[in-house]
Amino acid sequence: MNRRMFMKASMAFATLSGMSGLSTLFSQAAWAEDGIADGSAKRFDFDVLKKMAADMAKQAYGGAPAPLPETLATLTPQAYNEIQYDANHSLWNGIDNRQLDVQFFHVGMGFKRRIRMFSVDGASREAREIHFRPELFNYNNAHVDTKQLEGKTDLGFAGFRAFKKPELAKRDIVSFLGASYFRAVDETFQYGLSARGVAIDTFSNGKEEFPDFTAFWFETPKAEDTTFVVYTLLDGPSCTGAFKFTIHCEEKRVVMEVENHIYARKDIQQLGISPMTTMFSCGNNERRMCDTIHPQIHDSDRLAMWTGSGEWICRPLNNPQRLTFNAYQDENPRGFGMLQLNHDFQDYQDVIGWYNKRPSLWVEPVGKWGKGAINLMEIPTTGETLDNIVCFWQPAEAIKAGSEHSFSYKLYWSGLPPVRSGLARVNATRTGMGGFPEGWAPGEHYPNVWARRFAVDFVGGDLKAAAPKGIEPVINVTSGTLKQVEILYVEPIDGYRILFDWYPNSDSVEPVNMRLFLRTKDETLSETWLYQYFPPPPDKRKYVDDRVMTAG
Structure with missing residues (x-):
C-alpha cells in the first residue's frame, strides 16, 4: 500500500456526467474582464451543492474518466514537476494588494481526475467556470506537445494550491491534490501529513475506496481578507458529498472549518470522518528501520486523544512487522490528532525531509458526534516514501444506502495542538534490552534472561509539586510480567522517567497492550500513555554476543 502514491495521484475514478445543474457546455469566448473565469454565470450556494450531491447519490457511479492526451499520460514525475502555473493568471490576480491567491495544478501523469473549477462572486452568488487552456501554464522543460492540448478546454485541472502574502506565488500554504487529499503548513512552510475528505473501507472486508473531489467553487475574498471559502463536490462508488471549507490563513498556522454532508449510494462497512494519513x-x-544516518524518520510521532470523558491519551506510533488495526471507543470526542511534537533538528539530521519542521494536525469536533471510535491503522513500511499510518473517526451507526450524514469540525495545522491539558505529558518513549541494571550488560554478573525495557518520560504539569507526596506509576499490561519498575528525576528535561522491564510468560507473539499514568494518592498527574508492543518469536528472545576476538 503506497500511501504517498495515493497522496500524489487520484486513485478513485469518477466522472461529472451525472452532475445535476452543471452544464457540460462551455464558452469559447475571451476571458472575462474580472479574471480567468470564462464560463456562463450560474447561481450557486451551499444549498445548491448539497442538492447536487444528493441527486448524484441516487444515480449510478460514473466510473473511470476519459483517457488523457498521450503527451500528458506519459509524463515522468520529473517532467510533470516542470509544469508551473503562470502566476500572472492566478485566480485573484486582478485584486490589488491582495492577501491571498490561488493557482491550479495541471492534469497529467497519475493525476487523471479532470476537476472543474469555478469562481463565485460573494455578493451576487454567481459562479463562472474556469476552463483549461495551455496559456495558463509555463511548460518549461516538460516537453509537452501543446498542440495535443489545443481546444481541450474540458481537461480541467488536477487540484489547486493557495498562497498568502508575503509569499504570493513563491511558497504555497494549502494544497488540494489527488483524490480527496489535502494538506496545509504552519509558519515553517513545510508540508507533512495529509488529510482526506472521507475514508471508505480502509480496514474492512471490502476494497478500500478513494473518492475524488471533482469540482471546486471559490468565493472571491476582499483584498484584505486572510480567510477564503471553497466548496467542493465529492464523488465515489459508495457515496457523494458536499463540503464547505472556511480556510483561515493565520500568521503561524492554518485553521480550516469543515462542514460536510455525506450521501450514501450503497451500504458502507466503514466510513471514516476527518481521516489523516501520515x-x-x-x-x-x-x-x-533506522539503519540510516538519521536518528528518527517520521511525519508524526503520536496519536493524541482528548476523550468525551475528559481523559488525555498519548499513543506513540509504530512501524509494525505486520499490519495492525486498533479502535479506541469513545462518545462525543473533544479532539484527536496526529502530532509531531519533537522539533529538534538534532533528533532527525535530515536536510531533505526536514522532519523537525513538519506540522501537527488536530481535529476539533463541532457539536456532538455521538458514539464511535477513533481508528488507527499502522502498515509496515521499509522507508520514508510510504505513508503507512491512517487515523479517522468511525461513527457507530450503520451507514445504509440512501442515508445522509453530516459532520462539522475544525482542523488545526500547527507545530503544537491548539489545546493542552494541565497534566504532565509524555515527552518520549524508548525501548531496548532489559533484564539487567542500567550501566551493565546482559550476562555480566546477571542471568542472561531475555526482557524488554521501556522508558517513558513525562514533563510539565505539577510533577515537582507532587514529588514530596510520592509519585506513583500505575502500569497495566495485557500479558507478561513487569519487574524493575523505577521512577527517576531527569534534570536535562526537568521531568520524570518511568523505567520498567517486561518479561514474557508465554511463547505468544500477539501484541501486548500497555497502559501507564502517574498519580499521587488523591489525584491524577499525567496523561495516559498507551502502547502496543509486539514480542519476538521465542527463538529470537536471547542476547547474542557477536564480538570476534582473536589472539594478536
Missing part, C-alpha cells in the same frame, strides 16, 4: 518509519521507540 508516515512513521522509525523513532525512539521503534528503531527496526
Whole structure:
C-alpha cells in the first residue's frame, strides 16, 4: 500500500456526467474582464451543492474518466514537476494588494481526475467556470506537445494550491491534490501529513475506496481578507458529498472549518470522518528501520486523544512487522490528532525531509458526534516514501444506502495542538534490552534472561509539586510480567522517567497492550500513555554476543 502514491495521484475514478445543474457546455469566448473565469454565470450556494450531491447519490457511479492526451499520460514525475502555473493568471490576480491567491495544478501523469473549477462572486452568488487552456501554464522543460492540448478546454485541472502574502506565488500554504487529499503548513512552510475528505473501507472486508473531489467553487475574498471559502463536490462508488471549507490563513498556522454532508449510494462497512494519513518509519521507540544516518524518520510521532470523558491519551506510533488495526471507543470526542511534537533538528539530521519542521494536525469536533471510535491503522513500511499510518473517526451507526450524514469540525495545522491539558505529558518513549541494571550488560554478573525495557518520560504539569507526596506509576499490561519498575528525576528535561522491564510468560507473539499514568494518592498527574508492543518469536528472545576476538 503506497500511501504517498495515493497522496500524489487520484486513485478513485469518477466522472461529472451525472452532475445535476452543471452544464457540460462551455464558452469559447475571451476571458472575462474580472479574471480567468470564462464560463456562463450560474447561481450557486451551499444549498445548491448539497442538492447536487444528493441527486448524484441516487444515480449510478460514473466510473473511470476519459483517457488523457498521450503527451500528458506519459509524463515522468520529473517532467510533470516542470509544469508551473503562470502566476500572472492566478485566480485573484486582478485584486490589488491582495492577501491571498490561488493557482491550479495541471492534469497529467497519475493525476487523471479532470476537476472543474469555478469562481463565485460573494455578493451576487454567481459562479463562472474556469476552463483549461495551455496559456495558463509555463511548460518549461516538460516537453509537452501543446498542440495535443489545443481546444481541450474540458481537461480541467488536477487540484489547486493557495498562497498568502508575503509569499504570493513563491511558497504555497494549502494544497488540494489527488483524490480527496489535502494538506496545509504552519509558519515553517513545510508540508507533512495529509488529510482526506472521507475514508471508505480502509480496514474492512471490502476494497478500500478513494473518492475524488471533482469540482471546486471559490468565493472571491476582499483584498484584505486572510480567510477564503471553497466548496467542493465529492464523488465515489459508495457515496457523494458536499463540503464547505472556511480556510483561515493565520500568521503561524492554518485553521480550516469543515462542514460536510455525506450521501450514501450503497451500504458502507466503514466510513471514516476527518481521516489523516501520515508516515512513521522509525523513532525512539521503534528503531527496526533506522539503519540510516538519521536518528528518527517520521511525519508524526503520536496519536493524541482528548476523550468525551475528559481523559488525555498519548499513543506513540509504530512501524509494525505486520499490519495492525486498533479502535479506541469513545462518545462525543473533544479532539484527536496526529502530532509531531519533537522539533529538534538534532533528533532527525535530515536536510531533505526536514522532519523537525513538519506540522501537527488536530481535529476539533463541532457539536456532538455521538458514539464511535477513533481508528488507527499502522502498515509496515521499509522507508520514508510510504505513508503507512491512517487515523479517522468511525461513527457507530450503520451507514445504509440512501442515508445522509453530516459532520462539522475544525482542523488545526500547527507545530503544537491548539489545546493542552494541565497534566504532565509524555515527552518520549524508548525501548531496548532489559533484564539487567542500567550501566551493565546482559550476562555480566546477571542471568542472561531475555526482557524488554521501556522508558517513558513525562514533563510539565505539577510533577515537582507532587514529588514530596510520592509519585506513583500505575502500569497495566495485557500479558507478561513487569519487574524493575523505577521512577527517576531527569534534570536535562526537568521531568520524570518511568523505567520498567517486561518479561514474557508465554511463547505468544500477539501484541501486548500497555497502559501507564502517574498519580499521587488523591489525584491524577499525567496523561495516559498507551502502547502496543509486539514480542519476538521465542527463538529470537536471547542476547547474542557477536564480538570476534582473536589472539594478536
